[in-house]
Amino acid sequence: MKSKLKQNRINTFVACVILTIISICCIIPFLLLVIGSFTDNNVIINEGYSFFPSKWSAAAYVYLSKDFEAMVNAYLVTVFTTVFGTSLGLLISSMLAYGLAHNNLKGSRILNFLVLFTILFNGGLVPTYLMYTQLFRIKNTIWAQVFPSLLVNGFNVMLLRSYFRTNIPQELYEAARIDGASEGRIFFKICLPLSRPILATVGLMQGLAYWNSWLNGLYYLSDTKYYNVQNVLNRLLLDIRYLKSGFFGDMAGEMLATMPTDSVIMAIAVVGVVPMLFIYPFFQKYYVKGITLGGVKG
Amino acid sequence: MLANSSKTNKSSKSLMRKFPIYLMMAPGFIYLFFNNYIPIAGLAIAFKDIDFRKGILKSDWIGFRNFEYLFKTKDALIITRNTLMYNAAFILLGIVFGVIAALLMNEVSNKRLLKFYQTAILSPQLVSWIVVSYFVYALLSIDKGMVNNRILPLLGMKEISWYTEPKYWPFIITIMQIWKTIGFNSIIYLATIVGIDSEYYEAATLDGASRGQQIIHITLPLLVPTIVTLFLIHVGRIFYADFGLFFQVPMNSGALFSTTNVIDTYVYRALLQLGDIGMSAAAGFYQSIVGFVLIVISNLIIRKFNKENALF
Numbered sequence: 001m002k003s004k005l006k007q008n009r010i011n012t013f014v015a016c017v018i019l020t021i022i023s024i025c026c027i028i029p030f031l032l033l034v035i036g037s038f039t040d041n042n043v044i045i046n047e048g049y050s051f052f053p054s055k056w057s058a059a060a061y062v063y064l065s066k067d068f069e070a071m072v073n074a075y076l077v078t079v080f081t082t083v084f085g086t087s088l089g090l091l092i093s094s095m096l097a098y099g100l101a102h103n104n105l106k107g108s109r110i111l112n113f114l115v116l117f118t119i120l121f122n123g124g125l126v127p128t129y130l131m132y133t134q135l136f137r138i139k140n141t142i143w144a145q146v147f148p149s150l151l152v153n154g155f156n157v158m159l160l161r162s163y164f165r166t167n168i169p170q171e172l173y174e175a176a177r178i179d180g181a182s183e184g185r186i187f188f189k190i191c192l193p194l195s196r197p198i199l200a201t202v203g204l205m206q207g208l209a210y211w212n213s214w215l216n217g218l219y220y221l222s223d224t225k226y227y228n229v230q231n232v233l234n235r236l237l238l239d240i241r242y243l244k245s246g247f248f249g250d251m252a253g254e255m256l257a258t259m260p261t262d263s264v265i266m267a268i269a270v271v272g273v274v275p276m277l278f279i280y281p282f283f284q285k286y287y288v289k290g291i292t293l294g295g296v297k298g
Numbered sequence: 299m300l301a302n303s304s305k306t307n308k309s310s311k312s313l314m315r316k317f318p319i320y321l322m323m324a325p326g327f328i329y330l331f332f333n334n335y336i337p338i339a340g341l342a343i344a345f346k347d348i349d350f351r352k353g354i355l356k357s358d359w360i361g362f363r364n365f366e367y368l369f370k371t372k373d374a375l376i377i378t379r380n381t382l383m384y385n386a387a388f389i390l391l392g393i394v395f396g397v398i399a400a401l402l403m404n405e406v407s408n409k410r411l412l413k414f415y416q417t418a419i420l421s422p423q424l425v426s427w428i429v430v431s432y433f434v435y436a437l438l439s440i441d442k443g444m445v446n447n448r449i450l451p452l453l454g455m456k457e458i459s460w461y462t463e464p465k466y467w468p469f470i471i472t473i474m475q476i477w478k479t480i481g482f483n484s485i486i487y488l489a490t491i492v493g494i495d496s497e498y499y500e501a502a503t504l505d506g507a508s509r510g511q512q513i514i515h516i517t518l519p520l521l522v523p524t525i526v527t528l529f530l531i532h533v534g535r536i537f538y539a540d541f542g543l544f545f546q547v548p549m550n551s552g553a554l555f556s557t558t559n560v561i562d563t564y565v566y567r568a569l570l571q572l573g574d575i576g577m578s579a580a581a582g583f584y585q586s587i588v589g590f591v592l593i594v595i596s597n598l599i600i601r602k603f604n605k606e607n608a609l610f
Contacts, residue, residue: 011509015405022399023418026477029433030421032444036436048447049436096326099319106316111323116610118334120597121590124582125565126575127340130354131332152329158609183318212426215541219570234428237435238549262442269432273425280424281417288416288485295486296527296607 030273037061037267041260049266059260060267070232071271078228081145082210089151090203094195096152097160098187118154129219144220145228150209156202159293163198164191201290204283211276229272236265344583348575364580373564377581381560384468384544385536388475392532393525395476396483401513403484404491420481427542430474434547438470462553471558474547475540483528490524491517527600527607534596537589541566561585 032049040055047054064071099105100112132138132148168191176186192199217231227235235242243261280287347360368374399419406412422430437444438460446457460466498516507515539560548558561581568578601608 008509012405012407015402016411019399019402019406019415019419022402022480023415026418026422026481029430029477032433032436033429044442048439048442049444050448051444092325092329095322099323102316102319105319106313111327114327115330118330119609120593121338122334122586123337123339123341124586125562126569126579126582127337127343128333129569130343130575131336131340134354135336136332147333149333151333152326154330154334157326183315183322187322208424212424214426214428230426230428233432234546237428237431266432266436269429273429276424277421280421284413284417284420287420291482291485292489295482296524296531 030277033266033269033273037263037270039263039266041263044262049262057260057263060263063259063264064267064271071229071268073225074227074229074232077142077145077226078211078230080142081213081228082207085146085150085210086203086207088146089153089156089206090199093152093157093202094160094192094199095187097157098164098191100157100161101164115154115157119158125219132220139220140223140226142226145213145216145226148216148220150206150213150216153206155294156206159202160195160198163195167198168194197286197289201286201293204286205290205294208276208287233269233272236268240265338586341579341583341586343575344579346576346579348579364576365584368577368580368584373559374581376556377559377561377564380557381539381562382536384471384475384539384560385532387468387472388479389529389532389536391472391476392479392483393529395480397487397518397521397525399480399484400487400491401517403488404517405509416481416485419484422478423481427540427546430478431546431549434470434474435549461549461551464554464557467548467554467557471543471547475543478543486528487521487524490521494520523604527604530596530600534593535589537585537592538562 032051035051035053036044036049037060038056038058039049039053040057041059043053043055096115100108100115102108105111128148132144136143136147138144138147172190172194173186176190181189212230213228214230214234217227218234221227221231224231224235240261243259243265343354344364345359345361346354346357347363348354349357352358403412403415406415435443438446440446440457440459440461443460445460450457458466460470494517498520499512502512502516539562541562544558544560544563545566548554551558561584565578565582565585568574568581597609601610
């Protein structure tokens, strides 16, 4: 028995060693970003990015702080679309799911099928793009960051529906109906408060999708006014001239010539990622739940 | 007669009562109608010669001509091959690494340590492919990348022009995909492992089975349903590629298209960079139809042996 215990300890130890290595592999690229942003620009030009630069420097952040307006604007777009899109999407999705959760509703089967079908089949980019640009004229407006493909997702609706059906005691609904409560009242006063875990989970997944969204900006924005953080990052990496001409606004030639571009782009990436990584541990519980709920659904 | 009228009265009353429910569903259905159903109808564009002066509805029907053009090009074969082969590699390696990481995490009994590992392994999942392309750039940039400047000289190798050499990209793309998804996969498997009845293990321990034997004879067999389910789900989506991975990580480099172009990137470039609506609509139609058939088939199979996990 004693040797068994010892064997178990060795197993745990080996597992921890391997997991530590995997964890380091997962985190270390983030470290490269941060170190790159604190590296002296000439060192990057001569020796490349590395974990152990021969000279450190905070010049990139000094630059960023001098003209932070562009970044602040991108942040405002990101925060607005995340908050607005997630709350509106969550409200519309859960109202839809509440209706679908009623089995005895007339046409219930067809309505459920109509939502399911959107998961199985989609028209793809071309017709979607043409509809949003030709019919809704969404190009170069803030709504391009909110409405296309992100707002209501059939998959989330199904998750909410099954929670409303199985995790809330149906007697509560019945009792409220007998007491004469309206459906709207039942939804807001009984259904939603009892569904906080699933709302947090779906809301978090949706919020993360908005925060990281860059596709809509790539498709529908040619004007940089409504770029979110991800769009700015995207543009900077593919087009370094944008850093010098558009991002910092009109800058004196001398300042441009001395701009530490290679460390600045890394600094902007750091500023773009860090908030999410800091908030994340607090939401991890719901995130893990979202994965286990959604992951095994065909 | 009386009974009948009271019945209609009752049903109209219940309809009145149910009416607010329909009203609550309305915004959702209006959104899905525009965002999902109109584009499905819009797939018909693939059979048209779109001319914006005439408008989309009045443009001429041209039958299968867009498809003839598409399948005459080399690209049709390349994007189909790339999409299928990459997804096949992702599915198999995703299972192997996901299961291994889950088994390892199951050995850790210290709650805090486990949470640390989970946080670390999930962190790549939280960032967008754009941020990932920054890491890859810092590693592989031709003149400023860490690999060319530090690692290759150590090995006595010459610099490699990573962003113009297609042969390396199947490996780079697969590694980045595994890196990003290992946390996601391992959590799903770990959820199943944690749910296994501990009595199995207690009985096996009494019989003198080692930890390794327990994993092989208890954990893995009980994981098989989850593995098969995930396998089928991914096979159902084998015709769809992750646009960000194939577009952002190789930084849209034209020299790499032979190994990085997939159906999704092809449709995007044909539509928005080349302005060739016919070609992109045909490729999109091809993806939608084959993708739909595959999803339905895989779901029918999933339903056969595990109804709970099926979508319908």
